[in-house]
Amino acid sequence: MCSEVGAVGPLTSSASSAVLRSAVLAPSIYNTQPWLFRCTTGEVEVHGDFRRALPVTDGENRELALSCGAALFNLRTAIHHRGFLPISTVRPRPGHPSLFAAVRPVPTAAPHRSVSRLAEAIPRRRTARAAVTACAVPDAVIAELRHAAEAEQSWLVVFAERQRAEVAALIARACRAQLADPQFRAERSRWSGRGRTSDGLPASGEFRRPAALTRAGHEVPLLVLIASFDDGPVAWLHAGQALQRVLLTATLAGLDAGFWSAPVEVGSARRELRALSGGAVWPQALLALGRGRAATPSARRDLAEVLIE
Ligand SMILES: Cc1cc2nc3c(=O)[nH]c(=O)nc-3n(C[C@H](O)[C@H](O)[C@H](O)COP(=O)(O)O)c2cc1C
Numbered sequence: 001m002c003s004e005v006g007a008v009g010p011l012t013s014s015a016s017s018a019v020l021r022s023a024v025l026a027p028s029i030y031n032t033q034p035w036l037f038r039c040t041t042g043e044v045e046v047h048g049d050f051r052r053a054l055p056v057t058d059g060e061n062r063e064l065a066l067s068c069g070a071a072l073f074n075l076r077t078a079i080h081h082r083g084f085l086p087i088s089t090v091r092p093r094p095g096h097p098s099l100f101a102a103v104r105p106v107p108t109a110a111p112h113r114s115v116s117r118l119a120e121a122i123p124r125r126r127t128a129r130a131a132v133t134a135c136a137v138p139d140a141v142i143a144e145l146r147h148a149a150e151a152e153q154s155w156l157v158v159f160a161e162r163q164r165a166e167v168a169a170l171i172a173r174a175c176r177a178q179l180a181d182p183q184f185r186a187e188r189s190r191w192s193g194r195g196r197t198s199d200g201l202p203a204s205g206e207f208r209r210p211a212a213l214t215r216a217g218h219e220v221p222l223l224v225l226i227a228s229f230d231d232g233p234v235a236w237l238h239a240g241q242a243l244q245r246v247l248l249t250a251t252l253a254g255l256d257a258g259f260w261s262a263p264v265e266v267g268s269a270r271r272e273l274r275a276l277s278g279g280a281v282w283p284q285a286l287l288a289l290g291r292g293r294a295a296t297p298s299a300r301r302d303l304a305e306v307l308i309e
Pocket of ligand 1: 025026027028029030031063064066067070125126127128129200201208258259260261262285295297298
């Protein structure tokens with residue numbers, strides 16, 4: 001580990017620290033923060049930290065890569081916001097599977113206002129822990145959310161109102177299947193509450209019940225799926241960037257977002273979700289968008305813990 005953040009190309013050492021502090025505000029599965037960063041003279045490298053993998057919940061390290069993709073999106077956006085174009089390469093050296101991306105900042109004109117708005121939303125975005133309830137989402141906002149996913153080489157499936165109950169039932173079945181597995185329960189409790197101060201999930205309120213989605217007299221909230229055209233490490237890194245761009249776009253539109261990952265984590269449920277999405281794309285992250293109670297900010301590790309020489 002390394003405690004000093006050096007200058008990276010045109011970024012001063014304090015600007016490098018600032019963009020890394022934005023990167024680590026990304027969401028991550030169980031708040032594992034499975035990323036490491038290496039600053040060279042010209043690039044910031046983003047590495048996956050496989051010591052933080054979840055072999056039961058995420059056996060292929062797909063959600064580990066999604067989480068690092070989300071951090072990569074924050075990094076690119078924060079660099080761009082400071083007036084440098086982030087030239088980013090995913091998996092730059094295929095023989096090094098833990099090197100997920102390299103980002104080279106180069107001087108450019110002032111960023112477009114839309115980049116600055118996304119950058120400003122980074123510290124405001126939080127995962128809704130309590131149930132997300134339905135609210136009207138204008139078509140123009142749905143179009144922006146779709147565009148956010150497509151800009152990152154991914155796809156957004158927006159489930160029609162008539163499909164939402166079916167997706168909610170699939171969420172309930174997948175959650176039941178996970179909870180019936182003692183190894184899943186043990187892995188989840190290792191990352192929850194007590195004793196974890198700079199990573200992991202908060203002590204209480206983190207596990208919403210699927211029944212919250214289908215309460216009598218309440219509409220099921222808008223359910224959207226980040227999906228990709230392929231299913232492998234490169235597609236997962238793009239999907240993670242799309243996930244974060246969609247989440248920041250939702251934040252800017254005043255929407256709260258909660259995750260429902262069980263149907264993407266349980267193989268049989270993922271196949272059903274793929275079929276429900278038309279069969280052509282690969283499900284990566286399922287979100288409920290609407291109104292949620294404000295969550296307290298979740299913990300993050302110090303930069304010194306995520307920097308490598
Ligand atoms: C790939 C991925 C899957 C996630 N799945 C869930 C989930 O199923 N349920 C949930 O409540 N949060 C889920 N989260 C959100 C994380 O718990 C959250 O990002 C982390 O605790 C940090 O909190 P923050 O997003 O508020 O910064 C997921 C995040 C990622 C990146």
